[in-house]
Amino acid sequence: MEHYVVTYDIADDKRRMKVFKTLKDYGTHVQESVFEVMLTMEDYVELRHKLLRRIHRDEDSVIFYRQCLACENDVERLGRKLELLGIGDIVL
Amino acid sequence: MCLQGLLLEEATGQEVGYGYVYYVASAERRQVLFDESLRETALQALAAARAIREAGEPPPLSSVPEAKCKGCALAERCMPEESAFLTGAQAAPRRPTPGSNLGRTLYLDIPGAALRKRQGRLIIEADGQMIKDVPLSAVDQVVIGQAASLSSAALSALSDLGIPLYLMEHGRVRSWLQPNWNKNVPLRRAQFRFVELESQSLAVAREIVRGKILNQRTFLQRGNRERKIDLIQSVVERLEGLAAAAKEAEEKESLRGLEGLAGRLYFSGFAKLLRQGEGFDFSSRNRRPPRDPVNALLSYAYSLLTKDCINVIIRAGLDPYLGLYHCERNGRPALALDLMEEFRAIVADSVVLNVVNRGIIKESDFEPVFDGIQLKDGGRKRFFGAYQTRIREEAVHPVLGIVPTTCGSWRSRRAIWGR
Numbered sequence: 472m473e474h475y476v477v478t479y480d481i482a483d484d485k486r487r488m489k490v491f492k493t494l495k496d497y498g499t500h501v502q503e504s505v506f507e508v509m510l511t512m513e514d515y516v517e518l519r520h521k522l523l524r525r526i527h528r529d530e531d532s533v534i535f536y537r538q539c540l541a542c543e544n545d546v547e548r549l550g551r552k553l554e555l556l557g558i559g560d561i562v563l
Numbered sequence: 564m565c566l567q568g569l570l571l572e573e574a575t576g577q578e579v580g581y582g583y584v585y586y587v588a589s590a591e592r593r594q595v596l597f598d599e600s601l602r603e604t605a606l607q608a609l610a611a612a613r614a615i616r617e618a619g620e621p622p623p624l625s626s627v628p629e630a631k632c633k634g635c636a637l638a639e640r641c642m643p644e645e646s647a648f649l650t651g652a653q654a655a656p657r658r659p660t661p662g663s664n665l666g667r668t669l670y671l672d673i674p675g676a677a678l679r680k681r682q683g684r685l686i687i688e689a690d691g692q693m694i695k696d697v698p699l700s701a702v703d704q705v706v707i708g709q710a711a712s713l714s715s716a717a718l719s720a721l722s723d724l725g726i727p728l729y730l731m732e733h734g735r736v737r738s739w740l741q742p743n744w745n746k747n748v749p750l751r752r753a754q755f756r757f758v759e760l761e762s763q764s765l766a767v768a769r770e771i772v773r774g775k776i777l778n779q780r781t782f783l784q785r786g787n788r789e790r791k792i793d794l795i796q797s798v799v800e801r802l803e804g805l806a807a808a809a810k811e812a813e814e815k816e817s818l819r820g821l822e823g824l825a826g827r828l829y830f831s832g833f834a835k836l837l838r839q840g841e842g843f844d845f846s847s848r849n850r851r852p853p854r855d856p857v858n859a860l861l862s863y864a865y866s867l868l869t870k871d872c873i874n875v876i877i878r879a880g881l882d883p884y885l886g887l888y889h890c891e892r893n894g895r896p897a898l899a900l901d902l903m904e905e906f907r908a909i910v911a912d913s914v915v916l917n918v919v920n921r922g923i924i925k926e927s928d929f930e931p932v933f934d935g936i937q938l939k940d941g942g943r944k945r946f947f948g949a950y951q952t953r954i955r956e957e958a959v960h961p962v963l964g965i966v967p968t969t970c971g972s973w974r975s976r977r978a979i980w981g982r
Contacts, residue, residue, distance in 0.1 A: 496683025496698050514700045516587055557701035560668045560951045562944050563676070563687060563694065 473515065474538040477506045482530040489525045490533065493518070499556045509557030565605040568597050669697060670947050672708030672940060680717040702726060706870065708943060727877070729870050733937065736870050736896075741877050750880045758887055767901075768888035769809055772818045774905040776806040779829040782908040786836040786916065798832040815888065822904075833912060838920045852935025856926060857915065859936050860946065864911035865903070867950050872899040872906075914946075914953045923949055 477494060481487035494500070497518050498508025510518065522533050538546075568579040581596045595601075669685070671678065677688045685702065687695040699720060705728040707713075713728075718740065721728055728740040758764050780802040787795040805825045812818045826848070834845045837857065845857035853859040873896055876883045886897025888904070918924040928942030938946060 492682060495696075497700050498698060509701065511700075512587060556698055557667070560670060560948070561695070561697055561702070562670045562948055562951075563673055 472509060472511055474543065475508050475510060475515075476501075476536040476538060477508055477533065478536070479504050479533040480531065481526065483527070486525060486527065486531065490522060490531075493521050493525060497557075499553065501553060507553075507555055509555070564595060565597050565601050566609060569602065569605065667702055668704045668706055668951060669702045670706045670708060670944070670951075671711055672944055672947075673711070674709045674940075676709075676711040677714070678705075678707075678711055678717050679714040680720045685717060685720075699724060699726075704874065705729070706731060706947075708947075709940075727874055731866065731870070733932075735866050736873065739870075739873065751882050754881050755885060758885055764887040765812075765815060768815055768818055769812055771888050771901055771904050772812070772822050773806050773809040775822065775907065776802050776809060776825045776829075778905055779825060779908045780806065782912060783829065783832045783836070787832075790836070792835050795832045795835055798828050801828055818888070829908070833916075836916055836920075852933060852937070854935050856924075856929050856936060857919065859929060859938055860915045860918065860924065861911065863938060863943070863946060864914050864950060865907065867947070868903050868906060868911050869896065869899050871954070872896075872902045876902060910953060911950075914950050917953075918946060918949050 475498075477498070479487070479490050479494075481490055491500075494506045494508070497510065497514060498506050501507050508518070519535075526533060564582045564584060568582050571577075571579045579597065581594055584593045584595055585591070586593070671687060673687075673689050673694075675689065676694075679686045679688065680699075681696075683699050685697045685699060686693055687697070703726060705721065705726060707728065707730050709732070718728070721740065722742040725742045727742065729736055730738045780799050783795050783799050783802070787799070802825055805821050805828075809818060809821050812821060830845075830848050837845055845855060848861065849855075849858050850862050853862045873883045876896075876898055881898060883896040883899045885891070886899075886901045889895065889897035889900045891897060923945055924938075924942050928939050928945075929936050930939050
């Protein structure tokens with residue numbers, strides 16, 4: 472299980488929406504064009520594959536920043552509180 | 564991959580000379596040439612796989628190819644080190660590796676809520692409003708605490724992904740949806756044969772009761788470290804004697820007697836560990852229905868534990884209804900109860916003690932039902948949170964996440980050897 476910050480820059484509105492929806496199935500929408508996702512190896516491969524199929528490789532870009540466990544503690548979040556999905560239980 | 568190439572050749576009629584393997588971990592792409600010797604090996608492997616399928620069950624691993632098992636997604640299921648240990652080829656298992664199933668639970672306890680699927684997400688609605696939107700990839704287990712409506716699309720998505728769903732009502736596990744339940748008939752048969760043999764099942768039953776009593780003892784001792792109550796000290800000593808007696812027991816009936824006696828002693832000690840006053844007076848265990856707050860908490864904790872034991876047993880491919888120590892009764896998951904005995908004190912009771920002594924659950928969190936008492940909505944959620952925290956703690960320095968699977972594997976292996 473790894474924690475990734477995924478950012479994207481997509482030239483076309485329709486494709487951007489597709490990429491947004493794809494990422495939403497895997498993690499938390501943090502900011503515009505930024506997601507935080509917790510992925511198992513299998514999910515990572517799956518997501519990567521789906522994104523590759525959706526984007527145009529010469530115009531769009533998607534970046535996965537993998538967060539190491541040590542870096543995790545160096546993250547500071549200001550402002551709006553976020554609940555990251557995929558880390559623990561969800562009690563409703 | 565060579566086999567895939569051969570299939571492609573067959574389907575398209577064109578020659579497929581090579582393929583690529585992509586390694587995600589190292590982001591490497593390697594070309595693989597399908598030469599004669601590789602084709603030969605692939606066909607042999609195919610024949611071997613067919614033979615295994617004909618035989619009905621996979622043979623135990625004779626040697627552990629260390630490098631290959633490390634990091635393998637199936638290691639949790641094949642348990643190569645445990646098998647090697649049981650065949651005497653290797654010393655005690657060192658792992659276990661955490662499996663891909665982390666037990667992240669979606670606990671839904673809103674009356675009248677609806678669970679639906681939209682794309683790769685679960686949508687939870689109440690009163691026509693969406694209250695939560697959860698990626699399916701973030702859930703390993705779903706527990707429904709109160710009647711909710713479920714869409715068939717959501718159910719089939721859960722089945723496809725192998726996510727079990729549990730329905731609880733009035734604090735008991737009522738039913739579950741278990742994807743791919745027990746496809747391994749030979750294993751289940753071996754389990755039935757194992758249970759039939761009185762001497763074998765007695766040996767396991769002895770260990771269960773002994774383990775339970777020793778854990779009760781440990782739990783009391785731990786609680787008494789600061790408090791130094793004489794009564795608990797004497798109970799601890801007597802439990803030790805009972806555990807030794809359980810090891811020698813000649814039949815299950817006498818084991819049940821020992822267990823009952825130990826239970827009464829243990830709960831008299833447990834009562835002393837609870838913070839007094841606050842309406843949490845506890846004298847002895849009662850149930851169906853529980854008549855005081857502490858008993859209600861205990862009952863609820865046990866049913867959560869039952870759920871987890873059922874989960875582990877089913878994942879091991881065994882039948883949760885056929886137990887070794889608990890006798891058969893319609894609708895009673897006997898094997899889950901067997902497995903659970905050893906964890907009652909250290910997992911469930913410790914959560915109860917924690918929430919009571921720290922004031923996480925208060926007397927106002929309970930409501931009367933019929934002639935008993937039960938936890939109210941908000942309290943149930945907080946209690947569930949506390950229980951999950953406890954499970955997590957253990958998963959980090961491995962006890963629950965691992966011991967049950969190890970136990971499960973032990974028993975399953977023994978069941979296999981037991982033929």
